[in-house]
Amino acid sequence: MNSIIVTERGSKSVLERPKVAVITPGSFIIPSGRSSSVERVIEKVVPLASDQLNIRIFGLSDRQLPNFGMVGRVPCFRLPGGNRYLQSILQHLRKWHPDTIDVHNRPRLAYQIKSKLPFTRVLLTLHSTTFISTTYSPLSETSRWLNRVDGIVVNSEYLRSELLLRFPGLQVPILVNPLGVSLEDFIPRWTPLGESLRQARLADFGWENRKVVLYVGRLLPAKGVHHILSAWPTIQKCVPDAMLVIVGSAFYGAERETAYVRRLKKLAEPYQDHIVFLPYIEYPRVADCYNLADVVVVPSGEEEAFGLVNVEAMAAAIPVIATNTGGIPEIVADGQSGYLLPPGSLQQGLAEYVSYLLNHEEVRRVMGCAGRELARSRFRWKHTADRWGQLMRGVE
Known part of the structure; x- marks a missing residue:
């Protein structure tokens, strides 16, 4: 008509x-x-x-x-x-x-x-x-x-x-x-511009020469943040200059602390110089956080239907270490754009693979670039x- x-x-x-x-x-x-x-x-x-x-x-x-x-x-x-x-x-x-x-x-x-x-x-x-x-x-x-x-x-x-x-x-x-994902919101890690911005941001935080593990998302038990904190003592021994940056809160846009958040901060207390909690950051400013990272962790539970964090990390050319569950295996290419870990051994797997990637820059670069290409070709x-x-x- x-x-x-x-x-x-x-x-x-x-x-x-x-x-x-x-x-x-x-x-x-x-x-x-x-x-x-x-x-x-x-x-x-x-x-x-x-x-x-x-x-x-x-x-x-x-x-x-x-x-x-x-x-x-x-x-x-x-x-x-x-x-x-x-x-x-x-x-x-x-x-x-x-x-x-x-x-x-x-x-x-x-x-x-x-x-x-x-x-x-x-x-x-x-x-x-x-x-x-x-x-x-x-x-x-x-x-x-x-x-x-x-x-x-x-x-x-x-x-x-x-x-x-x-x-x-x-x-x-x-x-x-x-x-x-919007590729234009994310500056790829392995480019001259991405690296110069990263160094400037690390300097702003006082984190020069540190290797950054990043978690972005809500602080809920189902998101599995406790797994990376439980693995942190082993990671710290293997990579003394490693830092864990946790971005998010229990609620969208509100900083009220739950019992679970207090538990997470208790686990982090012995590593105050190496573990940082940042409050909820509005989108798309959160894209700047990915530029700081060497590795992104997504230790979610079994019912993660998709997980936008996975494609956002790939858009920033950062390798992802995630749980092999829910819809995540449909996004992260195991061994190519990151690693997928069995849900039953997350603590051990996170300790092993985070330490490995932090100690092997060329592997991080190859995986990050593969993830960026995967995001460009399939997830826009x-x-x-x-x-x-x-x-x-x-x-x-």
């Missing part, structure tokens, strides 16, 4: 683009450097598909940003949260009549919207196992929610297999769309956006 659309170049006849409503979980305002990875994925992917689709984003309002704004070239409507969120979304959707509604990471919300708009195509984009676990709702109830939508988009084959394992009666199609937001655009148009 043809229609007249006014563009920056004036009015012209074009084929109308399919309308897609993107629904955020309603937990954080968008855009924001202090939000979760779900909002970051939306910020990065959706604007890149705006040349294919007529998109509107619906998210949470607060007192910092106006109720209407733009995310790139995409209109963003910020709505009251809590119990009012669903009704506010439905009011907009009933007026706009989108062809497809993409609900992010909230199965119940997707179910509620589909129940109210039964003739509209509703997809659920699932980012993790959090909201399909029994701690969130009984499996029977979650199964009812999932079977009501028209399709589920996941970020890894692991997450697809978990859905099928937990819900063997699932009738809807499950589509895999891996996430990406443009790749994710192109696939997402096809899925929103119903092309599988």
Whole structure:
């Protein structure tokens, strides 16, 4: 169907683009450097598909940003949260009549919207196992929610297999769309510019001539930070000039300490000159931290669906030492862009492989460059956006 659309170049006849409503979980305002990875994925992917689709984003309002704004070239409507969120979304959707509604990471919300708009195509984009676990709702109830939508988009084959394992009666199609990274945000470690900036930043911190092991992420038991701290005494003996830099907090953008964080800091006490905790850093400024690193560790638990830290480290040309579990093996090429360790022997494996890489610069360089190329060829937001655009148009 043809229609007249006014563009920056004036009015012209074009084929109308399919309308897609993107629904955020309603937990954080968008855009924001202090939000979760779900909002970051939306910020990065959706604007890149705006040349294919007529998109509107619906998210949470607060007192910092106006109720209407733009995310790139995409209109963003910020709505009251809590119990009012669903009704506010439905009011907009009933007026706009989108062809497809993409609900992010909230199965119940997707179910509620589909129940109210039964003739509209509703997809659920699932980012993790959090909201399909029994701690969130009984499996029977979650199964009812999932079977009501028209399709589920996941970020890894692991997450697809978990859905099928937990819900063997699932009738809807499950589509895999891996996430990406903005290469331009990361200065590769093994370049003259990358090295000069690294030396300057190390000097700013007073860390000249130190070898830096980096952890970036939330400080939660499932993220496995305690494993690298438990391995640290062995690493310190093997590499006396090593430093561990832990960037993050237990909560997004808040520095409240949990019992787990206090436990981590207790483990670090004997190594105060070698272990540093840095607070949560807003994206994309966190990219500067990767430039400091010689090795990035991702000792996550078994349910890490994807792990953006892995592709961010590779974009910075830093080798990754990660757990061989969840969706991580779909990102890190074992022996090429880093090493994958069995979950049952993380402490021993971290001690061995971190020490090895810190003592072998040429291996770090080769692995880092291989990771950068892997990120460039397979894990860019443009790749994710192109696939997402096809899925929103119903092309599988």
